[in-house]
Amino acid sequence: MVVYGLKDTIAAISTPLGESGIGIVRLSGKDALTIADKIFFAKDNKKPSTFKTYTTHYGWIKKDSEIIDEVILTVMRSPKSYTKEDVVEINCHGGITALRAVLDLVLESGARLAEPGEFTKRAFLNGRIDLVQAEAVLDIIKAKTDLALKLGIEQLKGVFSKQISSIRQKLLDLLSILEANIDFPDEEIGSVNLDEIHQRLEQINGRLKFLLEKARYGRVLREGMSVVICGRPNVGKSSLLNAILRQERAIVTPVAGTTRDTIEEMINIKGIPIRVVDTAGIIEPKDLIEKKAVERSKRQIDLADLIILVFDGSRRLNREDSLLIKRLQRKTKIVVINKIDLKQRIEKDKIIRRFQYVVETSAKNLKNIDLLENKIADLVYSGRIISSESLLVGNRRHAEAIKKTQKFVAGAIDSLDNKLSLEFIAQDIKEALGYLDDILGGRFSEELLDKIFSEFCIGK
Ligand SMILES: Nc1nc2c(ncn2[C@@H]2O[C@H](COP(=O)(O)OP(=O)(O)OP(=O)(O)O)[C@@H](O)[C@H]2O)c(=O)[nH]1
Ligand SMILES: [Mg+2]
The missing domain is CATH 3.30.1360.120 (Probable tRNA modification gtpase trme; domain 1)
Structure with missing residues (x-):
């Protein structure tokens, strides 16, 4: 070095x-x-x-x-x-x-x-x-939230580095088997079991994919988590979005089915960057436009870190509500009973029994919007949205490098499937290893170091 x-x-x-x-x-x-x-x-x-x-x-x-x-x-x-x-x-x-x-x-x-x-x-x-640990020092200094701090400390302890090192070692082992076979193709020592190589590559590929999935959560801290507002037509989803944003962003009308397209905006709730998404309330589409609207909502729901499920407090729960509850079963949710300024007819007891987090609001009168925001922040800070197991991958730099590593490992598997010569597979593995080295700093440029360290304060 x-x-x-x-x-x-x-x-x-x-x-x-x-x-x-x-x-x-x-x-x-x-x-x-x-x-x-x-x-x-x-x-x-x-x-x-x-x-x-x-x-x-x-x-x-x-x-x-x-x-x-x-x-x-x-x-x-x-x-x-x-x-x-x-x-x-x-x-x-x-x-x-x-x-x-x-x-x-x-x-x-x-x-x-x-x-x-x-x-x-x-x-x-x-x-x-x-390098991951050096970046963690910066994260700790800059941490604005308990969770960001926790992430920084985990990385400083080397939890993430160990994961990367272990994958790196596995790739190195594979490479040495392949290279022995390339160098001494006829010798007993080099005889290579392709099925086993395949299996080991698949395992590494799976591990990399897992880390990539987790990278999404690490990014939440820096780039925002996605909160999606769901509910049947007319319950006040768009009104709630406007209330949270404190501006008339989405069109609100008494007509059910007002929102067709998803609408999203960035906001900051108690230091957490959040992408709030308002969706169309349509649940059972009747025409092509409605069908498209439902598809878009579904895509947002899949990506959501948290769902705000809105009910209309002035009406009884209906079939559409039940369908939606079922559809969102596996998601982390905050239930909002909206329109509390009107006479309440909703089965509130049932909702409170069924859901852990319930907030009653009037989006129209901006009532209890602060309670909803507190609830969102509580869930993030208590680690209920982002579990500590998810604190594996930190920043975009790491995620990018893992993505490239994974691409080459997948490439190696392809080469193997297509019966290409071992040289090709070894080459893919070498490329993959290079990107892992980038993460830990085994391979680095002066430019990268400058970029990372210039963000520090003097004296650290
Ligand atoms: N009284 C009262 N009316 C509300 C409240 N929130 C929304 N509304 C009214 O309910 C109607 C529907 O509101 P929207 O915000 O458009 O409802 P939505 O859920 O976005 O409806 P879709 O986009 O059609 O799915 C409008 O007339 C709002 O003014 C509230 O807290 N109290
Ligand atoms: Mg709407």
């Missing part, structure tokens, strides 16, 4: 700028301890280069014998540190002036100002973490 600019010792303020109780200046690199020796004066006159790893020491930072700050200094020696290099952290008083003065002194004494994410980049380049 090529190592970029790791000779420098880097430094940065690692805590947020602004008034705070304490702030930390962090140094990493081979001169970290020598630099600390020059500027840190312990009460007992000992020097940082003599400190044991993972110990903290009280003292002063001085410039030309003038005290700049009273600090606690921590030493973490290579290789057991965040970057695998010698790391020194200086706990200063908070506030920009003290921190800036200490950082300036560190820089004057031989360190270079770190680039954004450079500490984490070093952890990667020095082999302590893989």
Whole structure:
């Protein structure tokens, strides 16, 4: 692996700028301890280069014998540190002036100002973490929701990396069997059982497909989950969409069958990006247009992470409601009893007994829309929509690479089915392996690293 600019010792303020109780200046690199020796004066006159790893020491930072700050200094020696290099952290008083003065002194004494994410980049380049884990550090810093945080921590622990590594190993094993056979076609050692190769490729293919399916959930956190509003005609679905969006987006009329096409909009509910979709209420189509409308709704329902099933509180449940309930049986649902401003005739007890999450609203008067939003957020945060098992695949970069890997594994299976020579199959497997290496960072470009790490803050 090529190592970029790791000779420098880097430094940065690692805590947020602004008034705070304490702030930390962090140094990493081979001169970290020598630099600390020059500027840190312990009460007992000992020097940082003599400190044991993972110990903290009280003292002063001085410039030309003038005290700049009273600090606690921590030493973490290579290789057991965040970057695998010698790391020194200086706990200063908070506030920009003290921190800036200490950082300036560190820089004057031989360190270079770190680039954004450079500490984490070093952890990667020095082999302590893989690229997925480096990205996870960023996710953790940026996490706005408990769930995003949970995902970041899982990835940092290497759960996802392990999955990828294990698939990678399986492909490597296959490749070595194939290559032995290509190199020594007549030898006993190379005799290859094609059925077994086929079986193993299918298994890997299945595993990759599973990861891809899960990638959809990882994306929810960044790109939004899909919430689809369903219900028979006229119950107030479009009115509910408008109420959630707080704008007259969809046409609302007293005529049943008003909405024909699905309508979707992005909104943000308590930090969760959500794609809300309003569907046509038609359940039993009578003509071609209605048939198309039903097909579109069905497609949205299949993709939905959550369904909002709307009933009209002023009417009794009917056949269409029952049909819909049956159709949506396997979906996670919030049931909305709408039109509570009118006289209620619906079998409310029955609904409450049957469904776990029920909210009563008046879309027309914007009543209890906040309760519905809270319910949606609760379901996401409690992990009931996205289970922790789904927290396998993180970002789009990973999903793209898995998709390409899967394509080549499927290609290898095709080649095998078409009785192509083993070279072709080996070539497909090599391509597949390349994409897996992209995920973990075994194969990477400076450009990719820049893109990933430039999103970090300085000091991480
Ligand atoms: N009183 C009352 N009327 C409502 C409420 N919500 C919707 N309506 C009315 O119910 C009628 C149908 O509303 P829509 O929002 O178009 O219903 P929809 O479910 O989208 O109907 P389709 O698109 O035809 O399937 C309209 O006249 C609305 O004004 C409500 O909370 N209270
Ligand atoms: Mg409508």
